Amino acid sequence: MIYFAHEATRLATRPLAAWLEVGTQMARSELNPLRSSLTMRTMATLFELPHRQLKDYGKPKYEVRDHLGDVDVLIEPEVVATQPFADLLRFSAPDGREKQKVLIAAALSGHHATLLQGTITAFAQYFDTHITDWKNARDVPLSEGEFGFDEYVDHLIAFIEAMGPGTHLVATCQAAPPAMVAAAILAKRNPELVPPTITLMGGPVDTRINPGKINKLSNKLPLKLFELNNIHKVPPGYPGSGRRVYPGFYQLTGFIGLNPKPHFRQYAQFAKNSIRGEEEATDKFRSFYDEYFAVLDMTEEFYIESLRKVFMEHHIPRGLMEYRGEKVDFASVEGMRVLTVEGANDHLCPPGQTEAAHHIFSGIPAKHKHNHIQEGVGHYGVFSGSKFAAEIFPVIRTHIEA
Incomplete structure (x- = not known):
């Protein structure tokens, strides 16, 4: 109601x-x-x-620009592939250079992927940049089915398949766990599509480490309470009318x-x-x-499953993560470099939670794993703002180009 x-x-x-x-x-x-x-x-x-x-507050427009000489060029997004709950958008500056492919997996946590415009702008100057543009769940008809944690992974794998071998994967915030699962599934099913590098930025890999307010709250309250309080049906007037969502x-x-x-x-x-x-x-x-203030609805399945698997039961660090009923083997990932980026003042995903991915990907040599802690930034500063552009992005760029 x-x-x-x-x-x-x-x-x-x-x-x-x-x-x-x-x-x-x-x-x-x-x-x-x-x-x-x-x-x-x-x-x-x-x-x-x-x-x-x-x-x-409707979904903002993408305004990604690149400087070509003395000209400020607006890069129009190109829809490369479409899935029921997301489009794969490409931002490629018309400078004639051949660039490495990067897929930015945007967090599905309430905001549109347009929140990452600064991130996209930085990447588009040097890489053939793509991003997962998640759809508002209230606009997706019930006939498209459910969308949970596994479906998020499905979308990532489908987009990597559409982009082809050599696609570097960058995951922001809550996209980190499903991005890790996608890499592990590809290692087993289609090794040539395993990303050469994965970059996890402020992601809740192991929320037992240095827990913040949200982590402590999720550990104290029962999952059923979140479901009863936060899940509501989309009212008439929207394509997704009747879908159960976290508004x-x-x-x-x-x-x-x-x-x-x-x-x-x-x-x-x-x-x-x-x-x-x-x-x-x-x-x-x-x-x-x-x-x-431009927010979108999340499906009940993705919200509840993410809470349970990531924040409450800690499936990844405890070795319990499953995909389509099958245990995920993170140790099987070998030919991939790992970079984790954390904000020293991040209260949503405190330092240590993302770096935990290094232990999860145990099959990757230590020399191919690196953690960068950025002083003076909170959660959003990990992937946007002046310090991201000046100090964080150069680290990511070197990681990918190496």
């Missing part, structure tokens, strides 16, 4: 949201001769703040609830900057939160 109530409230407040948007636009319009006055800036702020709470708006509430103070500070600072007329700062705020 919560999803139905949320949708009813959303529809009922569309007129108010539209009115607030018009008010904001009029107050900030360049045709308004008073737009720069304190009174008008204050009025615009009073319109915009509630509008941002009520507006719909995006519910996930967003959880994200903010984990650490609400910075968000309140950001909004308070936005109000001050808006009234002062500091447009660069307010544009930066809008850009971040337009992306942050």
Whole structure:
């Protein structure tokens, strides 16, 4: 009923949201001769703040750019392959160079893959870059079937098959465990498709190590409670009506609830900057939160199975991980180099949890495994931002090119 109530409230407040948007636009319009006055800036702020709470945040567009000489080129995404719950997008700069292929496995944890635009931009300058563009579960008809942990692995394997041999695999956040499984399954079934390198960035490989708040919470509460509280049916009006999902708006509430103070500070600072007329700062705020508030629904199967296998029962480090009813043999992976990247200040996936992959891939020599801990960054800083571009990406680039 919560999803139905949320949708009813959303529809009922569309007129108010539209009115607030018009008010904001009029107050900030360049045709308004008073737009720069304190009174008008204050009025615009009073319109915009509630509008941002009520507006719909759709999936952002990809704006990946590359610098070719003195020209700033927008790289349009190309759909290379399609699966029921994701598209394989390719970002290739038209510079005529032959580049190594990289597949970025985006986390399926509430946000669209567009959250990784900075990551894609860095990779696209040097590699033939592809990414898993996950679909919103509410938009996938029930006729497409279920989507759980094994189906995520299926999608990765299908995309690697579409890209062909020599595809390097980069997994962000919660994509790390299924990416590891995909590599192990390929080692057994199709060795020529095993990625030459795998890069795991801030991924929960063994959440028993240095557990954070989320890890401690998942260990204390029963799985049934997560299911009863977080799983709801998609209401009528969407292609996936009737599908049981973990709604995006519910996930967003959880994200903010984990650490609400910075968000309140950001909004308070936005109000001050808006009234002062500091447009660069307010544009930066809008850009971040337009992306942050754009969330998608996850299927019940993937959410519950990930919780159980990764965060509660720790299937990978305990040697219990199965794929399609078959035990996964990570030790069988040999011809692959492993790089793990961790943020020193990561509160979602603390240091040590991703590095655990080195012990899991026991068949790979130690000289082909490396862990990079980046000082001064939290979870999102592991794969985006200035330190990612300046200090983390060069390490990944060297790892792949070597």
